[in-house]
Amino acid sequence: MSDILVEAVKGAAAHPRPEGIKFAYGTAGFRDKATILDSVMYRMGLLAALRSKAKKATVAAMITASHNPEPDNGVKLVDPMGEMLEAAWEKHATDLANAKDEDIGSALQRIIDAVDIDISLPADVFVARDTRPSGPPLTQALLDGLKVMGSTFTDFGILTTPQLHYLVRCHNSKGAYGEPTEDGYYKKLAEAFLKLREGTKKKYVPDVILDGANGVGALKTRKLQAHLNDTLKITVCNDGSSGKLNEKCGADFVKVQQMPPAGMDIQPGQRCVSFDGDADRVVFFYLNKDGVFNLLDGDKISTLIAGYLGELVSASGLQLNIGVVQTAYANGSSTRYLEDVMKVPVSCAKTGVKHLHHKALEFDVGVYFEANGHGTVLFSDQAEQKIKAASQDDSLECSRREAATRLTLMMDLINQTVGDAISDFLVVETILSTRDWAADDWNMQYRDLPSRLLKIKVKDRTAVQTTDAERCATAPAGLQEAINKLVAKYQQGRSFVRPSGTEDVVRVFAEADTQANADVLAHEVSVQVYQLAGGVGDQPQPPSTS
Numbered sequence: 001m002s003d004i005l006v007e008a009v010k011g012a013a014a015h016p017r018p019e020g021i022k023f024a025y026g027t028a029g030f031r032d033k034a035t036i037l038d039s040v041m042y043r044m045g046l047l048a049a050l051r052s053k054a055k056k057a058t059v060a061a062m063i064t065a066s067h068n069p070e071p072d073n074g075v076k077l078v079d080p081m082g083e084m085l086e087a088a089w090e091k092h093a094t095d096l097a098n099a100k101d102e103d104i105g106s107a108l109q110r111i112i113d114a115v116d117i118d119i120s121l122p123a124d125v126f127v128a129r130d131t132r133p134s135g136p137p138l139t140q141a142l143l144d145g146l147k148v149m150g151s152t153f154t155d156f157g158i159l160t161t162p163q164l165h166y167l168v169r170c171h172n173s174k175g176a177y178g179e180p181t182e183d184g185y186y187k188k189l190a191e192a193f194l195k196l197r198e199g200t201k202k203k204y205v206p207d208v209i210l211d212g213a214n215g216v217g218a219l220k221t222r223k224l225q226a227h228l229n230d231t232l233k234i235t236v237c238n239d240g241s242s243g244k245l246n247e248k249c250g251a252d253f254v255k256v257q258q259m260p261p262a263g264m265d266i267q268p269g270q271r272c273v274s275f276d277g278d279a280d281r282v283v284f285f286y287l288n289k290d291g292v293f294n295l296l297d298g299d300k301i302s303t304l305i306a307g308y309l310g311e312l313v314s315a316s317g318l319q320l321n322i323g324v325v326q327t328a329y330a331n332g333s334s335t336r337y338l339e340d341v342m343k344v345p346v347s348c349a350k351t352g353v354k355h356l357h358h359k360a361l362e363f364d365v366g367v368y369f370e371a372n373g374h375g376t377v378l379f380s381d382q383a384e385q386k387i388k389a390a391s392q393d394d395s396l397e398c399s400r401r402e403a404a405t406r407l408t409l410m411m412d413l414i415n416q417t418v419g420d421a422i423s424d425f426l427v428v429e430t431i432l433s434t435r436d437w438a439a440d441d442w443n444m445q446y447r448d449l450p451s452r453l454l455k456i457k458v459k460d461r462t463a464v465q466t467t468d469a470e471r472c473a474t475a476p477a478g479l480q481e482a483i484n485k486l487v488a489k490y491q492q493g494r495s496f497v498r499p500s501g502t503e504d505v506v507r508v509f510a511e512a513d514t515q516a517n518a519d520v521l522a523h524e525v526s527v528q529v530y531q532l533a534g535g536v537g538d539q540p541q542p543p544s545t546s
Helices: 003-014 038-055 088-098 101-115 135-148 161-172 182-196 216-225 251-257 298-316 332-341 353-360 381-391 398-413 421-435 439-443 479-487 515-532
Strands: 030-033 059-063 072-078 124-129 152-158 207-211 233-237 271-275 282-287 293-296 322-326 346-348 365-369 375-379 451-457 465-467 472-475 494-499 505-511
Touching: 003 038, 003 101, 003 135, 030 038, 038 059, 038 072, 038 088, 038 101, 038 124, 038 135, 059 135, 059 161, 072 135, 072 161, 088 101, 124 135, 124 161, 135 152, 161 182, 161 421, 182 216, 182 398, 182 421, 207 216, 216 233, 216 271, 216 421, 251 271, 251 282, 271 421, 282 298, 282 421, 282 439, 293 298, 293 439, 298 322, 298 332, 298 365, 298 375, 298 398, 298 421, 298 439, 322 332, 322 353, 332 346, 353 365, 353 375, 375 381, 375 421, 381 398, 398 421, 421 439, 451 515, 465 494, 472 479, 472 494, 479 494, 479 515, 494 515, 505 515
Parallel strands: 059 124, 124 152, 207 233, 207 271, 322 346, 322 365
Antiparallel strands: 030 072, 059 072, 271 282, 282 293, 365 375, 451 505, 465 472, 494 505
């Protein structure tokens, strides 16, 4: 065993693995109670160094648990162009996190052999964290792992997750994507935003109330404001000065509870926006004139963005194919609106941002959002080249060149590395201003179908298998046939089931023409899951009719 691996084993003594706990690296990396993650952080420092050596480039490690409660924390690795960690390395991460302390050296050697890594190569890693109190000691554990491997590193302290993705891409592209500093991030977004702003509008009011989830998004939005030249008034609430991270606030709370967060005093018609704990998700909401809560989620955001970009592409005369990628959880009304009204092709991907991101790469301009508000837009290299060339082509008529110029600015405003609440927020504000829309105008594009999401406990979640981007169950036998019969009873009915990726539960989603029908359909499907897939505990009870 090489000296560096011997040192890795010695270093583990200060970061012992807790007994009886199985860690798993998923789409969101590792997430768990912060009190049991010290060993995971140390080992991810080791792995990040190996990943850097394997890619011969700088990679990154983000310490966050996103929308999870404040006592949780986690870590995810970021690849050189700001992408999520390559899927094949998720198993390496899981194996290393679960290795016995004395077996760390051999676990690292297996990765080195499998990937054919030259251990003598240099390594460089960018590190950042969100605002959780557990962040500093966990960061130190990760840095200990990097030091053992002889890696250089830059600890950026507190950043949003998308900012770290941006920084590593800027660094590895040698500045082609932007200036690799936090200030460079604000400057790039603000410059594009200001150039896209137009004059005074009748219905669009440049005034928004922000729910910062008591997290990093609030801090960084305040820094951004200094670059916006008072063109957009942002009142920041839930800024972390009081209240706990993600507690009764944040994008996940607003989306799931279908209500405004605590800590905000809003009036009917006021446009509001909510970030999650690490600012990679965003949803909008408002109260209508009757005081009724209205949510503008990832589905609404994707249709707004796809429609606007489609108009610009058409006006530019460029031949580019635009598509939208959704998951099975996307509201059926949004899918029909995109396909039937906007004539934009829609692809469905498995749940998880990495699956949507991969699918979006199939388009020249791929718009992807999960309903929870996590998403972005990807432009192919060829599309970027065509758009930039058209914006500088003096032989084109003025209107076509202007449309291409606006597309170029939109590419700068959009953080293509990952879903970014701050960037997506500015994109939405730009489009609403251009269209002169209030929140109600945006919401009237289409009406969401009522839906219901349930969880059913089962003995073994792997008893349920799916295909067709999780929209069709292939096991257990008879389940999909039963779902089909139930769905046929309801107007605009739709339902699917999928096993959880982290616990022995099966998620049941249903939508229909009325909330009552969606509730009953979800219940009826959940009973079939309970009976056919090994439900535990009491059989699901029908929804209350009171």
